[in-house]
Amino acid sequence: MLTNLQNFLIQNRFVRIIFDLLFLLLPVVLVYAVVKNKKGVRVIAIATCIFSIIYSSLFCAMSFVSVEVFVAAMLVPIIFCTISVKGFYYRIHCIRIIFILMFFSSALWKIRAGGIFNTEEMSAILLRQHSSYLASNSSGWFSNMITFLISNSAFAYCLYLSAFVAEFIFIIGLFTRRFDKYLIISFCLFAVFDYLLMGINYFTWLPFLGCLYFSKYSIAKSGI
Template identity: 40%
Template structure:
């Protein structure tokens, strides 16, 4: 039975949820900190349309203390969840809170970001009680994480961007234009300018990232290299931050799936396969 692994995984998810709350608080992105945001848009998403038709985002954003209450519920749910990691009721509460936050945050940002996708996919693991359902969900989420990276590599081929030799230099220009203008003498600007001026160097990062993404196809075939894939997963998003200043730290919860949980995979192979 994968009971011990299940409890450990759930506790790690609760700790990560608390970390995300603290990070978002520092960034000023919690609901009460988004009070009276000037712009709000559902974009083209049916779930968002229903949510906005009920006026839920507008109500929460316009009422500071309601947003604060929901934020505090998230915080204290995490504290209690760390202590009682297998509580199904707490899992349901945090699922509602994070989904609600994700919809409202993306609406206020007027852009559907996918930074919280990893966290959202892992939340059902806090609710599922039976070993069978938990292990099946865990294995399914692992395949999704592999698909997320591998499909990104395929997308570059489909779009043809991988065949343009100066693609990374142009991306860096577009991404860091404001920073380069405002802070021309900083070490980061010097580094980025060097990569822009030397396309062969920047292309090394571009093609290296592409090869890394495609390498995740191995995860569909075998779990023998999961530790390596987990490390590569973290390296990919670390380089994304260092080169592009894109913070996908919430997405990194997926690295948890590549740890060799013996109890989980023994149950999977003996009971489910």
């Protein structure tokens, strides 16, 4: 913020568009370079990582969006910031562990805050999250669904408990890679239902699933 770049962006619409385009296009260019085995992958990866950090910091500082939305954009490019097979393999597993700890920590927070022990927790969260929407949209399938869950705290708590389990089982990934494919399924279901019920977008974390998928390969077997 000391660079005053945030004010420069606010005052220049064209520069904001350039920033948005670079944020969207750099990962695409990186994927293309990796798939086609082009030269300069490491440079592109470093540029993508650095720009994502700058973009995310500025975006979150000037909006209500949490930086966690951009975590994958900032961390995943690090995997390709190497020229050796061993470095690539090492980075995949480092990012994998970071992702597992991030997701598992959400389950620990539910225990620490006591929400998992409160059967009214999910109903209260839904009421707080959607009160404005329900006040202006009293009909429709979404309003009816949310109203039903608010009124039926036991059923809503079952969903909350399911989300807790989906997060908590990620601890398995700290000890073995055998169940990574099930962790992928667990996260996808969590992301879909969390967006459907809460409007919270965890789809930006989907790139992390590549680390879970490719964790089954060793250096000798992968040939990368």
